Amino acid sequence: MGDTLEKPDFRPIFTPTKQRPLGTPPHKETIIKDAFRLRTLMAMGALAQIVLFAILPYRYAVVPVLILTLHSIGSTIGQMLFYKTNQNPYMADVIQGSTSSQPPSWQTGRYPNAPCSSSIVVFHLGVSYNHPLGPASPGAYELFTHFMNMSKAINEKKEEYGLLGMSSWKQTKRATHNAGMSVFYFRDIEGLHKFAHDKEHRDGWDFLQAFRKKGYSHITALHETFEVPAGAWESIYLDSPPTLMGDTTVRMTEKDGSATWYHSLVDASVRPLTGMMNRMARGKATAREGYA
Secondary structure, three states: HHOOOOOOOOEEEEOOOOOOOOOOOOOOOHHHOOOHHHHHHHHHHHHHHHHHHHOOOHHHHHHHHHHHHHHHHHHHHHHHHOOOOOOOHHHOOEEEEEEOOOOHHHHOOOOOOOOOOOOOEEEEEEEEEEOHHHHOOOOOOHHHHHHHHHHHHHOOHHHHHOOOEEEEEEEOOOOOOOOOEEEEEEEEEHHHHHOOOOOHHHHHHHHHHHHHHHOOOOOOOOEEEEEEOOOOOOOOOOEEOOOHHHHEEEEEEOOOOEEEEEEEEEEEEOHHHHHHHHHHHHHHHHOOOHHH
């Protein structure tokens, strides 16, 4: 009789919400800041200080840098004092313990009772500027505008495309430090294909092709697509805020016609989610694998 009992569903971290979640497109300030080397930023600061000395008396010219220095030191000390309390801003949204992304059913909103029970499509979309002026180089602003339009459109039509979530990342391998990439998670390849043929993506692609025909080749644009079947992926997050696939949601239409969003994060402390092979539903984890 015990063998016929159904396994309990995984326990979600978040309760379903009626508020539509939004993606996280790249922030303009990080793109500008990361486009410059440290020595360039220091030179810009030094130049600004020289200008202040040239137009203000000494006692006033040093005030801005003193205020910024004292603010930085004071805020750092304050954050250290409250490091283990809820007042630590760096702990905002951090979920203590281990969690895993296990998206609920697209049809019922029910959480699975077996790991990686659904397929997933992962899409990488990136751009970088191979030019001394970085994001200020010819065509960079126009392409960035198209990139932001695509991000906005894909968020507004996320249910139509089957988009589960997105996040933005920076690449630091090259000296330019201006390569940015967005990671998208789709329910199926058909939704991604629909996005690829809609106006916003086509406009960006057409601009890039016309730009290259003018003889410019300093802008890198790229995408990668991975169609991953059920049983071929896994995830684990330890003391982490929702991120990557752990920051995805599934939209469900309730019986009254209202929309509800179900977050994919579940408690990973249960046995089926301890160990990589367990999370891929490929057998029991060993003692060593049980840690992650």
